[in-house]
Amino acid sequence: MQLVEVRFKGNRRGFYRWSEVDDPLRLEEPVIVEADRGLDLGRVQSAGETAAKKCAGGCSSGCDTGEAPKAEAEPKVVRRASQEEIRQLNELRKQEEDARRTVMDRARKHDLGMKISDTEWQWDRHKLTVYFTSEKRVDFRGLVRDLAGHFRTRIELRQIGVRDEAARLSGVGRCGREYCCTSWLGELHPVSLALAKDQHLSLNPQQISGGCGRLLCCLKYEHDFYVASRKRFPKEGKTITTALGAEKVVAVDIFRERVFLRSEQHGSRIIPLVALKEEVEHLGEVLPTPENRPKAPPPPAPRPEATAATAEGEPPPRRRRRRGRRGKGGGLGGNDTPPSTPPTSD
Numbered sequence: 001m002q003l004v005e006v007r008f009k010g011n012r013r014g015f016y017r018w019s020e021v022d023d024p025l026r027l028e029e030p031v032i033v034e035a036d037r038g039l040d041l042g043r044v045q046s047a048g049e050t051a052a053k054k055c056a057g058g059c060s061s062g063c064d065t066g067e068a069p070k071a072e073a074e075p076k077v078v079r080r081a082s083q084e085e086i087r088q089l090n091e092l093r094k095q096e097e098d099a100r101r102t103v104m105d106r107a108r109k110h111d112l113g114m115k116i117s118d119t120e121w122q123w124d125r126h127k128l129t130v131y132f133t134s135e136k137r138v139d140f141r142g143l144v145r146d147l148a149g150h151f152r153t154r155i156e157l158r159q160i161g162v163r164d165e166a167a168r169l170s171g172v173g174r175c176g177r178e179y180c181c182t183s184w185l186g187e188l189h190p191v192s193l194a195l196a197k198d199q200h201l202s203l204n205p206q207q208i209s210g211g212c213g214r215l216l217c218c219l220k221y222e223h224d225f226y227v228a229s230r231k232r233f234p235k236e237g238k239t240i241t242t243a244l245g246a247e248k249v250v251a252v253d254i255f256r257e258r259v260f261l262r263s264e265q266h267g268s269r270i271i272p273l274v275a276l277k278e279e280v281e282h283l284g285e286v287l288p289t290p291e292n293r294p295k296a297p298p299p300p301a302p303r304p305e306a307t308a309a310t311a312e313g314e315p316p317p318r319r320r321r322r323r324g325r326r327g328k329g330g331g332l333g334g335n336d337t338p339p340s341t342p343p344t345s346d
Helices: 049-055 083-109 141-151 162-169 193-198 223-230 273-282 304-311
Strands: 002-007 013-018 030-035 038-047 077-080 115-121 127-133 154-159 239-242 245-253 258-263 267-272
Touching: 002 030, 002 049, 013 030, 013 049, 013 077, 030 083, 038 049, 038 083, 083 115, 083 127, 083 141, 115 162, 127 141, 127 162, 141 154, 193 223, 239 273, 258 273, 267 273
Parallel strands: 127 154
Antiparallel strands: 002 013, 002 038, 030 038, 030 077, 115 127, 239 245, 245 258, 258 267
16 A cells, blocks of 8 residues: 555645555645545645655554554545546635634634634535634634534634644745745744854844744754854854964854954954964964863773672662761760850950
């Protein structure tokens, strides 16, 4: 059986099995798949080994267990979609905006603090999924009953985050291209402010945030490059000994391979990293960089008696602590009091 990854509206994806091995599915081919209490229509995103690698990260069909999965328990690709079935799906997509406005009006009547982001019809109209965002938990049981009576179908309300909302609605980023989370980024990874600090970017959230109001996903793309490149440079603020004496590292330019130095006697100067290394090595020293940092010494070897006791399966001997004796000549006991200090005379 062929394993395929099927893409639906937004960033929703799923893994399915195709039983016709002699006639494999191709990329972007429309297919009808088994869905919740019915059928759904999507397009093939990946197939074969590529889909198996993606599925290994977490798949409900059990393809990452290494065992032969049960065919009756797996979602399957039923057939290839015809042009008429694709036309029906396109008609449903046109009706989803009207459905979203209807859900918004009903949610406003129920006085629910929720923002309706998107709606998605299942291809056979057996289910309508409503995606919404909210700052707190919402009791939407009354809204579900109201919508089920209006649309005469099964209603599913799913709360998502602002990043997932941006991935579903799409948009254009400040780079002039479509959002990465919509076009190609399958999983949203956490992005922290430490990534911006390592890249020496502005820490103003308005300048490093995307359309969703969260930190840009692209901050994570080049982070490993910045960390690896800075290991070849001396740390900023560190004082090093050069041919001109003691100079302080003011800044580094990892793209042009330059170091900005400053000293009290000679002022500021800019020197290439290669020339700085040669200058320091000419003095018989090594440029202090994170990659030239000496390695920590290995831990001391255990004592012979402790090793022998452990090899025989016995616990190592415990060191005894010396305690003071109670009485006149020893230390203080549990109920002893310190001797009084004789008064001193002027």
